[in-house]
Amino acid sequence: MxxxxxxxxxxxxxxxxxxxxxxxxxxxxxxxxxxxYEEEVVIVIRLFGFQIMRPKKMDEELKEAEEIMVQAMEIKxxxxxxxxxxxxxxxxxxxxxxxxxxxxxxxxxxxxEQTQSEHISWLQSFYIKIKKKIIHILEKIKYLYRKFxxxxxxxxxxxxxxxxxxxxxxxxxxxxxxxRQVKRLIRHIFPVKxxxxxxxxxxxxxxxxxxxxxASVLYPFIHKYWNLYPVFDESVFHAEGAFRGRIRLGTVLIxxxxxxxxxNFRVLLKRxxx
Numbered sequence: 633m634x635x636x637x638x639x640x641x642x643x644x645x646x647x648x649x650x651x652x653x654x655x656x657x658x659x660x661x662x663x664x665x666x667x668x669y670e671e672e673v674v675i676v677i678r679l680f681g682f683q684i685m686r687p688k689k690m691d692e693e694l695k696e697a698e699e700i701m702v703q704a705m706e707i708k709x710x711x712x713x714x715x716x717x718x719x720x721x722x723x724x725x726x727x728x729x730x731x732x733x734x735x736x737x738x739x740x741x742x743x744x745e746q747t748q749s750e751h752i753s754w755l756q757s758f759y760i761k762i763k764k765k766i767i768h769i770l771e772k773i774k775y776l777y778r779k780f781x782x783x784x785x786x787x788x789x790x791x792x793x794x795x796x797x798x799x800x801x802x803x804x805x806x807x808x809x810x811x812r813q814v815k816r817l818i819r820h821i822f823p824v825k826x827x828x829x830x831x832x833x834x835x836x837x838x839x840x841x842x843x844x845x846x847a848s849v850l851y852p853f854i855h856k857y858w859n860l861y862p863v864f865d866e867s868v869f870h871a872e873g874a875f876r877g878r879i880r881l882g883t884v885l886i887x888x889x890x891x892x893x894x895x896n897f898r899v900l901l902k903r904x905x906x
Contacts, residue, residue, distance in 0.1 A: 634885060637658075639656070640657075642874065643873065644874075649670070663679055664678045665678075809891065820883050821879050826876070827859075828872060829871070830860050831871070832860075833868045843862075844860070847860055
């Protein structure tokens with residue numbers, strides 16, 4: 633079962649809007665997962681060809697979860713309790729000889745006094761905030777300078793250790809082995825086939841030519857998979873592409889075991905994990 637490939641394929645395009653489709657299948661499509669995007673993400677999971685759950689629209693799910701959290705966190709007070717509490721406060725003020733009609737006047741006078749005190753202390757609080765900000769910036773600069781000096785000292789101290797590590801023949805063998813296995817892993821999981829078309833252009837033909845010249849540096853490496861179509865008389869950008877590949881879990885496992893069989897790699901891995 634480990635050598636049964638997990639196959640994947642995808643396609644996407646951009647024509648004023650982004651569209652995409654990605655499908656992963658295993659064991660003759662017994663299990664498949666499809667992800668589609670067109671203004672929203674939709675996930676479909678099938679087992680033996682039957683849909684085991686309804687398509688999940690990620691945007692709707694996130695909105696529903698957010699509404700549920702908001703409703704759960706809100707604590708609403710019943711209207712009857714609010715009315716009873718207000719009535720009790722009114723009766724208390726009446727008993728204490730505070731007419732209800734004077735409440736707004738008292739509230740306005742308190743607000744006026746509070747506003748005056750706020751204006752008086754505004755300059756003082758502003759000065760304190762600016763002072764704290766300047767002190768914080770100076771301390772941060774001092775901390776970064778000390779950290780930079782400590783880093784330089786540590787680099788000088790570790791220079792000999794790094795040179796000894798790189799000159800060690802066992803470490804060199806492990807590095808070459810790691811390079812070969814990582815290269816093999818990337819080649820294995822990379823899409824087997826793929827193609828795409830890109831149409832681009834600007835109102836300024838000179839700018840289109842500059843972009844095409846920059847793309848020509850990479851084009852010799854991607855000309856088998858990508859086609860570039862420059863347009864020199866209008867501003868436009870369209871793109872479409874498709875790819876497919878496979879991943880065998882057994883191959884990935886063999887690559888990992890091959891690295892773990894190297895004694896020096898295990899020692900370096902233990903040091904790194906510490």
